[in-house]
Every structure is written in C-alpha cells, then in structure tokens.
Amino acid sequence: MNLTLHAALLILTVTFAGLCHADLNSKATSAERAKKLIDDMEALYRGDISKALITMQVVTPQYQRSMEMVSMNQGRDNAFIRILSPKKDRGIATLKLDQEMWNYFPKINKVIKVPPSMMMGSWMGSDFTNDDLVKQTTLTEEYDLALVETVDHYTITLTPQSQTVTVWGKIDYVIDKTNLVPVSQRFYDDNNVMVRHLEFSELRDYSGRLLPSRLEMIPLNKPGHKTLVIYESLNFEPIDVNDSDFTLRNLQSRF
Amino acid sequence: MLLLKLAFRNILRQRRRTILTVLSMTGGYILCCLSFSLTEGSYKNVIRIFTMDHTGHIQIHRDDYLQRPKVFKGIDDTPQQRQEILSQPGVHSIAPRVFAPALAYAGTRNTPVQIVGIEPQLEKTTSRLFDKVNQGQYFDVNLNADGYYSAMLGMGVAESLQIKIGDELILISQGADGSIANDIYIVTALVGTRNSWDRNKVYLPLSVAQEFLSFYGKVHQYSLLLADESAVDSITQSLTTALPTLTINPWMQVEATFYNSMEADKRGNRFTLLIIVFIVFIGVLNTVLMSVLERTREFGVLKAIGSRPGTIAGLILIETMMLAIMSLLVGVVIAAPIIAWFALRGIALPDPIDMGGIEFGFMTGEFSVGVFAWPMLLIMAFAIAVSIPPGIRAARVSPTRAMGSF
Numbered sequence: 196m197n198l199t200l201h202a203a204l205l206i207l208t209v210t211f212a213g214l215c216h217a218d219l220n221s222k223a224t225s226a227e228r229a230k231k232l233i234d235d236m237e238a239l240y241r242g243d244i245s246k247a248l249i250t251m252q253v254v255t256p257q258y259q260r261s262m263e264m265v266s267m268n269q270g271r272d273n274a275f276i277r278i279l280s281p282k283k284d285r286g287i288a289t290l291k292l293d294q295e296m297w298n299y300f301p302k303i304n305k306v307i308k309v310p311p312s313m314m315m316g317s318w319m320g321s322d323f324t325n326d327d328l329v330k331q332t333t334l335t336e337e338y339d340l341a342l343v344e345t346v347d348h349y350t351i352t353l354t355p356q357s358q359t360v361t362v363w364g365k366i367d368y369v370i371d372k373t374n375l376v377p378v379s380q381r382f383y384d385d386n387n388v389m390v391r392h393l394e395f396s397e398l399r400d401y402s403g404r405l406l407p408s409r410l411e412m413i414p415l416n417k418p419g420h421k422t423l424v425i426y427e428s429l430n431f432e433p434i435d436v437n438d439s440d441f442t443l444r445n446l447q448s449r450f
Numbered sequence: 451m452l453l454l455k456l457a458f459r460n461i462l463r464q465r466r467r468t469i470l471t472v473l474s475m476t477g478g479y480i481l482c483c484l485s486f487s488l489t490e491g492s493y494k495n496v497i498r499i500f501t502m503d504h505t506g507h508i509q510i511h512r513d514d515y516l517q518r519p520k521v522f523k524g525i526d527d528t529p530q531q532r533q534e535i536l537s538q539p540g541v542h543s544i545a546p547r548v549f550a551p552a553l554a555y556a557g558t559r560n561t562p563v564q565i566v567g568i569e570p571q572l573e574k575t576t577s578r579l580f581d582k583v584n585q586g587q588y589f590d591v592n593l594n595a596d597g598y599y600s601a602m603l604g605m606g607v608a609e610s611l612q613i614k615i616g617d618e619l620i621l622i623s624q625g626a627d628g629s630i631a632n633d634i635y636i637v638t639a640l641v642g643t644r645n646s647w648d649r650n651k652v653y654l655p656l657s658v659a660q661e662f663l664s665f666y667g668k669v670h671q672y673s674l675l676l677a678d679e680s681a682v683d684s685i686t687q688s689l690t691t692a693l694p695t696l697t698i699n700p701w702m703q704v705e706a707t708f709y710n711s712m713e714a715d716k717r718g719n720r721f722t723l724l725i726i727v728f729i730v731f732i733g734v735l736n737t738v739l740m741s742v743l744e745r746t747r748e749f750g751v752l753k754a755i756g757s758r759p760g761t762i763a764g765l766i767l768i769e770t771m772m773l774a775i776m777s778l779l780v781g782v783v784i785a786a787p788i789i790a791w792f793a794l795r796g797i798a799l800p801d802p803i804d805m806g807g808i809e810f811g812f813m814t815g816e817f818s819v820g821v822f823a824w825p826m827l828l829i830m831a832f833a834i835a836v837s838i839p840p841g842i843r844a845a846r847v848s849p850t851r852a853m854g855s856f
Contacts, residue, residue, distance in 0.1 A: 253628055255628065256520065257522040258626065258627040258628060259625075260627045260628055260629060283629070283664070284629055284630070286628065298630075300622070300630065300632045302553075302632050302633055302634070303620045303622070303632045303633060303634050305555070305620065305632075319629070319630060320627075320628030320629055320630065321628075322624075416557060
C-alpha cells in the first residue's frame with residue numbers, strides 16, 4: 196500500500212472513531228439526563244423534607260368517597276401518612292420506612308405490617324397501590340431509561356431490568372419541558388397494553404415552587420373507577436417534622 | 451256384563467297361574483311404592499332441614515347478588531319494602547340479612563370469616579339460629595356495659611381463634627364504600643357445631659353490621675318462610691310480579707347444587723324402577739300370551755258364533771285389568787303399613803350421608819296419595835300395554851283354522 200492510501204485510511208478511521216465517540220457520549224448523556232429528570236420528578240413532591248395536606252377522592256360506579264390526610268416525607272426512604280377525615284377513618288395511618296410498610300387502625304389499636312404479597316393491593320381502597328407508595332423511589336435504579344425529546348415534552352420510557360420484580364412491562368413518563376413538571380405517567384403490562392395512567396394538572400405555586408396540584412389515577416381495567424389526589428398545601432420547610440415522626444410509635448400516638 | 455263374567459271365569463280357571471301373575475305384579479307395585487316413599491320422604495326431610503335452618507323457602511336479592519355477591523349490591527331496606535313483601539299471600543315471615551367476608555382477630559390468632567348481620571328478633575321467625583346457641587346468650591342490638599356491641603360466633607371460628615364468651619373479637623373488612631372497615635366486638639354466644647353451616651360465621655346485629663360496612667339502610671338479602679312449603683313456585687311468581695326491581699330466588703336456586711343432584715338422583719331412581727316393572731311385565735305378557743294361545747279353539751268357536759274381534763280383544767284386556775286390580779288391592783294392603791312405619795320412624799343410617807353439603811342420618815318415608823297413586827298408574831299402563839299383542843292375536847283368529855288346529 197502506498198502512503199496516501201494509508202493516510203486516507205487513518206484519517207477515515209480517526210474521524211469514524213471520533214464520530215462514534217461523540218455518538219456514544221450523547222447516548223450516555225441522554226440516559227443520564229433521563230435519570231436526572233426522573234429523579235427530579237420523583238423528588239418534586241417530597242423534597243428533602245416536606246409536609247403536605249392532601250384530599251383524596253375515590254370514585255367508582257357504586258360509591259364516591261373523600262378523605263383528607265396529612266403526609267410527611269423525609270428523603271426518599273421515609274413517609275408517614277395520617278388520615279384526618281372522615282370521622283370514621285380519622286387516625287388511620289401508614290408508615291413507610293425504606294421498603295417496609297405498616298398500617299395502623301386506631302379503632303382496633305392494631306399495627307399491621309403490609310406483606311410483600313399485598314403490595315399490589317390498593318391503598319385504603321383507592322386506585323393507588325401500596326407499591327406505589329413504596330417502590331416509586333427505586334425507578335431509576337431498577338429500570339432502563341430511554342429519552343425522547345419533542346418541542347414541549349420529554350417522554351422517558353422505562354423498561355424493567357431483567358432482575359427487577361414488577362408487574363409493569365413498561366412505564367411512559369411525560370414531563371413538561373418549560374416548567375419541568377410531570378404531565379402524565381402511563382403504565383403498561385407485559386403485553387404492552389396500557390393498564391392505568393396518572394394525569395398531572397392545575398399548576399399551583401407552593402412557596403415558590405410550581406407544581407401540579409391535581410393528580411388523577413385512572414385504571415383502564417375498571418371502567419368508571421378513578422382516584423383524585425389534590426395537594427391542598429405543600430410545605431418544603433416544615434418546622435414540625437422530625438425523625439421521631441417516622442417511627443412505629445408515632446403511628447399510635449395521639450395527635 | 452257378560453264379558454266381565456267371562457273374564458272372571460277365565461282367570462279363575464287357572465288358579466295357580468293367576469295367583470303367581472298377580473303376586474309378581476304386586477311385588478312390582480310394592481317396590482315402586484317403597485322407592486317413591488323413601489326418596490320423596492328423605493328429600494323432603496332434608497329440604498325442610500336446610501330451609502328452616504338458614505336458607506328460608508325464598509330469598510330476595512338485588513340483581514345477581516346470589517351468583518356474584520358484592521358488598522355494594524344492596525336492597526334499600528325500608529318498612530314499606532318489608533311490608534310489601536309480607537303482604538303477599540303465603541308469606542309467613544321475613545328476615546333481613548347483611549353479608550361480608552372479613553378477617554377475624556383474637557389475641558395472636560386470626561381466621562377468615564363471613565359476617566352475617568341479622569335482626570335478632572326477626573331472625574328467630576325464619577331460622578333456627580336461636581335454638582342453635584349452645585354457649586352464652588342470644589344477643590340483642592344494644593351496647594354492653596363497657597360500650598361494645600355483641601357478636602355470636604360459629605364453632606369453627608371459635609376453635610380457630612381459641613376464643614371464649616366475653617373475649618374481644620376484632621374484625622377487619624372492606625366497606626361498601628371501599629374504606630377499611632375495622633372494629634372490636636365482644637363475644638356473647640357460640641352457635642352450631644363444628645360441621646354446621648354457620649361454623650365460619652360471625653353474627654352481628656344488623657344495624658351494627660351496617661355501620662361496620664358503611665352500608666347504611668341497606669341489606670343484601672331478605673329470607674322468607676312460607677306458610678306452605680309446596681307453594682314455593684307460585685309464590686315466587688307472584689313476588690316476581692309484585693317486585694320488579696328485585697330478584698326472587700326460590701330455595702331451588704339458592705341450593706342449586708343440592709337441587710340438581712336431588713333431581714338427578716330421582717330421575718335415576720325412576721328409570722331403574724321403570725326397568726324393574728318392565729321386567730315384571732314381560733312375565734305377565736308371557737302368562738297372558740300363553741293363556742290366549744291355549745284358548746285358540748275357544749276363540750275360534752266364539753268368532754264362529756258371531757263374536758266381534760273387538761269383543762275378544764276387549765275380553766283379554768279385561769282379564770289383564772282384573773289381574774292388575776287384584777294385584778293393586780293386595781299391594782296397597784301390604785304396602786300401607788310398611789310405608790306408614792317408614793313415615794313415622796324410618797331407617798337409621800349407620801353413617802350419616804352427605805348430599806350437596808347437607809347431612810342426614812335417618813331415612814324416612816312419605817305417606818301420601820301420590821306415593822300410592824303414581825305406581826298404580828304405572829302398573830295399569832303397563833297392564834294395558836301388555837294385553838294388546840295377545841288381544842290382537844286372539845281377535846285375528848280365523849274360526850276355521852282355529853277349530854281345526856287340534
């Protein structure tokens with residue numbers, strides 16, 4: 196081979212390698228961006244520490260029910276929810292510590308641990324599952340992320356990794372680009388059939404942060420059912436939330 | 451008249467043959483009567499047992515609650531609704547009920563149960579619950595001294611929880627509005643046995659159960675007892691017309707498994723009996739045919755002197771009918787005391803048998819017109835049928851050939 200050809204091949208190879216590297220880089224950053232987006236979205240309603248007043252409405256063809264509750268969060272791992280109304284449910288509380296979950300029923304003074312078998316069961320009769328309260332925090336660790344960008348939205352498709360235990364074959368996370376708030380989440384089963392979707396709407400200002408105040412969970416396998424969650428207030432610098440609130444003891448304490 | 455005398459004389463001509471034929475028909479008849487009596491009697495007994503125990507004769511539900519029980523499928527329970535049902539002719543008593551599956555906790559133990567909300571006084575009029583209390587006191591709707599409501603438990607629940615009278619019982623379930631139903635009750639009575647229908651039930655006063663389940667003003671079921679249990683079908687009809695918004699389920703639908711196996715068993719029985727009677731009548735056919743063939747000459751003479759073929763066939767028919775009637779008379783006389791004994795006493799079964807979930811230990815019989823009449827009709831029908839071929843044979847006899855045969 197002559198020198199010119201050799202040089203040409205070298206330049207070609209280097210350019211190609213450079214292009215590949217750049218492509219790989221953008222792929223890597225794309226996955227990283229997706230991870231950061233999801234992490235941010237998940238932390239949106241939680242912050243490092245937060246206290247919220249929530250109204251939850253459960254709607255079915257047979258009945259309609261409304262609950263008011265106070266919800267406290269500490270980082271990704273700890274959560275405490277206590278129902279304030281209606282009167283018959285007042286005092287019912289849920290504690291989540293990392294992956295474990297307990298429910299407390301004041302009328303019978305019983306703390307019941309939620310076993311793994313009941314994780315996909317509904318929380319307090321709503322369309323949210325116990326798992327929704329517990330597993331959400333490990334989305335970025337147990338799923339593969341793929342990001343698609345449009346003018347207005349980021350759409351991130353989450354597919355479970357091979358060792359992940361989940362009922363979802365795929366989750367689509369749609370995020371508004373301008374405000375960086377979630378728009379919707381769509382949950383698909385193993386056969387790629389959408390089983391339920393969560394819609395975020397009605398942006399509200401919570402001490403400077405702009406967040407959707409209205410979350411609507413609609414299961415598609417149960418026509419006429421839906422659960423509405425409204426954040427009446429959300430405080431990211433609560434003065435009355437500390438470590439002792441996230442204990443089993445607090446489940447049973449007077450309030 | 452002449453024909454009757456002839457027939458009578460003919461059958462008396464061969465005494466032994468007549469007696470044997472009559473006896474075989476009598477045997478068939480008695481067998482039929484006994485079988486009918488025992489099956490009818492036993493089943494009627496079993497049906498009475500569970501309808502009076504907890505099912506009632508008719509149950510009323512909303513929509514398809516019976517096939518697909520869901521806590522929210524309730525009937526609006528108003529005094530007018532109850533009155534409307536009670537005012538139907540034939541309805542003796544009514545009891546409203548609420549049902550829900552639940553988890554029962556006592557101490558460290560728990561067990562799945564079914565909650566049954568009942569009105570203590572009304573329940574007494576339609577079921578035997580009051581008589582089945584074997585420990586403690588039948589409850590009422592009031593709070594006890596410590597401010598708790600009372601509960602009655604089936605023996606299965608009591609054993610699983612190792613619970614006694616006066617202990618606390620925790621119940622957890624899902625309310626009709628989806629909320630988590632939970633409360634504490636005090637056990638005031640234990641009912642039934644380890645194997646009875648109520649072994650996994652927890653009874654609560656109706657209003658207490660309604661509050662527990664957030665199911666105010668509604669019930670899942672009205673259970674009715676009728677004045678006459680055999681009028682079930684007609685009263686189901688009249689209730690269906692009177693209450694178009696509700697579903698009327700007679701006990702045959704409530705205990706469908708039992709009813710279907712009972713009907714299948716009865717059909718099987720009847721078929722077997724049919725075969726037995728058929729075999730008996732083959733023997734009778736043989737007898738009648740024999741007596742016809744040996745009188746060929748006689749029939750020839752009769753036809754020669756002017757008897758119609760129809761008359762001769764009629765003669766054979768009357769002869770056979772006479773045999774049948776004699777056998778029936780003897781049969782009734784022998785069967786009646788036996789069936790009366792079955793109806794009054796019955797055979798004690800060494801091992802109580804289970805059929806569709808209901809247990810019975812005594813085989814009793816039924817003493818009624820039907821038990822005697824239906825086999826009678828059967829025997830008569832066969833007798834007529836069996837006399838036709840020989841009758842035709844006798845009628846077709848040609849006088850010349852008949853008289854020339856010997």
